[in-house]
Amino acid sequence: MTVHDRPFGRAFEDFEVGDVYRHWPGKTITEADDHLFCMITMNHHPLHTDAWFAEHETVHGQNVVVGNLVYSLVLGMSVPDVSGSAIANLEVESLTHGRPTFHGDTIYAETRVLDKRESSSKPDRGVVTVETKGFNQRGEEVCYFRRKVMVWKREALPQRQRPYPDEVWPEPTERPSPPPPPR
Numbered sequence: 001m002t003v004h005d006r007p008f009g010r011a012f013e014d015f016e017v018g019d020v021y022r023h024w025p026g027k028t029i030t031e032a033d034d035h036l037f038c039m040i041t042m043n044h045h046p047l048h049t050d051a052w053f054a055e056h057e058t059v060h061g062q063n064v065v066v067g068n069l070v071y072s073l074v075l076g077m078s079v080p081d082v083s084g085s086a087i088a089n090l091e092v093e094s095l096t097h098g099r100p101t102f103h104g105d106t107i108y109a110e111t112r113v114l115d116k117r118e119s120s121s122k123p124d125r126g127v128v129t130v131e132t133k134g135f136n137q138r139g140e141e142v143c144y145f146r147r148k149v150m151v152w153k154r155e156a157l158p159q160r161q162r163p164y165p166d167e168v169w170p171e172p173t174e175r176p177s178p179p180p181p182p183r
Helices: 031-040 051-057 067-078
Strands: 020-028 086-096 106-118 125-135 141-152
Touching: 020 067, 031 067, 067 106, 067 125, 067 141, 086 125, 106 141
Parallel strands: none
Antiparallel strands: 020 106, 086 141, 106 125, 125 141
């Protein structure tokens, strides 16, 4: 029997400058997603939440998804491949929204490794610089950011723990042979 732990994040040695991670799956942003995010973050701008206002008083003629939701979604999509095992997100160096995102758009994301350097003060970790792009279903870039992430080196990476024992499945037993077919 083989046990498979889903990888979540990477160790410092796993990053190579120039590597690209295509995050999966995409996410369709609904009106409810946008409105909930706006209310949680207290962004009550009618561009995001008032369909009549957006139709009659904006250049887009429709509601625009709040940019921080798009950024948060693209960042979140990158976590399993980039920062899922990180010690800390150190910095977002830049963030741009190249195009608006609308209710019903589906967002996809990719990340490229730009740089990696060992920590000068702690030998068990390093800093990785990545850039991430978010695209809509038409392939248009809607979001771009660069960030620095502090990650463990492989030998220091904490083992994944669970609140239950490792042996939850009984050892397989031999099954009796099926009876021969009737003659």
